[in-house]
Amino acid sequence: xxxxxxxxxxxxxxxxxxxxxxxxxxxxxxxxxxxxxxxxxxxxxxxxxxxxxxxxxxxxxxxxxxxxxxxxxxxxxxxxxxxxxxxxxxxxxxxxxxxxxxxxxxxxxxxxxxxxxxxxxxxxxxxxxxxxxxxxxxxxxxxxxxxxxxxxxxxxxxxxxxxxxxxxxxxxxxxxxxxxxxxxxxxxxxxxxxxxxxxxxxxx
Amino acid sequence: xxxxxxxxxxxxxxxxxxxxxxxxxxxxxxxxxxxxxxxxxxxxxxxxxxxxxxxxxxxxxxxxxxxxxxxxxxxxxxxxxxxxxxxxxxxxxxxxxxxxxxxxxxxxxxxxxxxxxxxxxxxxxxxxxxxxxxxxxxxxxxxxxxxxxxxxxxxxxxxxxxxxxxxxxxxxxxxxxxxxxxxxxxxxxxxxxxxxxxxxxxxx
Numbered sequence: 001x002x003x004x005x006x007x008x009x010x011x012x013x014x015x016x017x018x019x020x021x022x023x024x025x026x027x028x029x030x031x032x033x034x035x036x037x038x039x040x041x042x043x044x045x046x047x048x049x050x051x052x053x054x055x056x057x058x059x060x061x062x063x064x065x066x067x068x069x070x071x072x073x074x075x076x077x078x079x080x081x082x083x084x085x086x087x088x089x090x091x092x093x094x095x096x097x098x099x100x101x102x103x104x105x106x107x108x109x110x111x112x113x114x115x116x117x118x119x120x121x122x123x124x125x126x127x128x129x130x131x132x133x134x135x136x137x138x139x140x141x142x143x144x145x146x147x148x149x150x151x152x153x154x155x156x157x158x159x160x161x162x163x164x165x166x167x168x169x170x171x172x173x174x175x176x177x178x179x180x181x182x183x184x185x186x187x188x189x190x191x192x193x194x195x196x197x198x199x200x201x202x203x204x
Numbered sequence: 205x206x207x208x209x210x211x212x213x214x215x216x217x218x219x220x221x222x223x224x225x226x227x228x229x230x231x232x233x234x235x236x237x238x239x240x241x242x243x244x245x246x247x248x249x250x251x252x253x254x255x256x257x258x259x260x261x262x263x264x265x266x267x268x269x270x271x272x273x274x275x276x277x278x279x280x281x282x283x284x285x286x287x288x289x290x291x292x293x294x295x296x297x298x299x300x301x302x303x304x305x306x307x308x309x310x311x312x313x314x315x316x317x318x319x320x321x322x323x324x325x326x327x328x329x330x331x332x333x334x335x336x337x338x339x340x341x342x343x344x345x346x347x348x349x350x351x352x353x354x355x356x357x358x359x360x361x362x363x364x365x366x367x368x369x370x371x372x373x374x375x376x377x378x379x380x381x382x383x384x385x386x387x388x389x390x391x392x393x394x395x396x397x398x399x400x401x402x403x404x405x406x407x408x
């Protein structure tokens with residue numbers, strides 16, 4: 001995703017190099033020297049943009065978290081337009097989340113592992129953004145329950161079940177495997193909307 | 205959970221102390237000295253049972269993984285007995301898994317984080333046991349699909365969705381909160397079996 005924007009590119013180059021290195025070696029093992037080498041810049045150029053390695057980590061987390069929140073907000077807003085069917089709405093929201101999430105592989109690994117290296121106040125900001133995403137999705141589901149589109153399930157349980165299911169794709173879903181991401185999301189949507197129990201033959 | 209069995213207790217005491225310390229400080233930050241201090245034993249006694257700190261980590265992982273596998277096997281076997289209803293079967297399996305999993309908090313954290321500190325061959329053994337658990341559950345669901353109890357959902361997607369939903373309880377479920385674990389599991393079972401879409405009024 002090169003932007004061709006050379007003026008602001010150093011900032012982006014540092015982040016890209018750091019993302020790759022954190023993903024490959026872990027935050028703790030990657031040095032600022034390796035980051036500047038891979039980005040092809042001087043240490044001075046790096047320190048112009050970031051105070052230290054932790055600030056790079058924090059910026060990566062912030063960007064990914066904001067992208068997740070923004071994309072979910074858009075998908076939910078689009079789903080509120082009249083005329084959409086429930087299945088299509090859920091599909092759009094979950095696909096948007098899964099796409100953003102899988103694209104930000106490094107963020108996923110960081111959330112599970114490297115977030116411990118952030119100072120408490122920075123860690124709190126990232127975790128609060130995660131929470132905001134949970135609240136967005138739960139609010140959307142609560143609206144569907146209020147309007148009688150969904151039965152009165154527990155919205156917290158459904159929200160966390162959906163989010164965990166999407167996050168888990170990171171561990172098992174591989175592009176080029178037997179199912180496309182769209183097919184997996186369709187399965188998930190149908191599972192959460194219509195369940196898995198076979199329809200019962202009418203009694204009597 | 206003191207056993208009162210003093211003869212074999214050193215082994216168990218080391219594991220308990222290490223579990224606590226790994227959970228509190230992370231594997232890397234916990235020293236063998238802290239483990240022996242907390243267990244109230246000598247270094248010599250520790251090295252009689254374990255070659256090094258990694259072997260303690262490995263033993264903790266093995267025990268938890270074997271307990272998860274064993275309990276799921278039992279719950280699945282019990283579900284195969286005649287006369288059980290689908291809801292009750294699923295409930296028993298998921299509750300058993302969730303209980304075992306939440307009990308082994310340290311194992312959860314290790315699987316997400318400290319497993320990287322195991323040598324490749326040891327890591328492989330633990331990950332293979334995780335896989336065995338996935339296979340057990342998927343095999344059970346495939347049986348239900350074959351017998352027409354479940355509609356032909358994708359068993360892989362359903363298996364990972366269920367497992368991720370149970371694992372995620374670690375992040376949000378708290379004892380003493382608004383829902384008991386049994387209530388949460390009931391919600392999850394109903395969500396995965398019957399979905400969340402409100403029944404449609406008959407057309408016409």
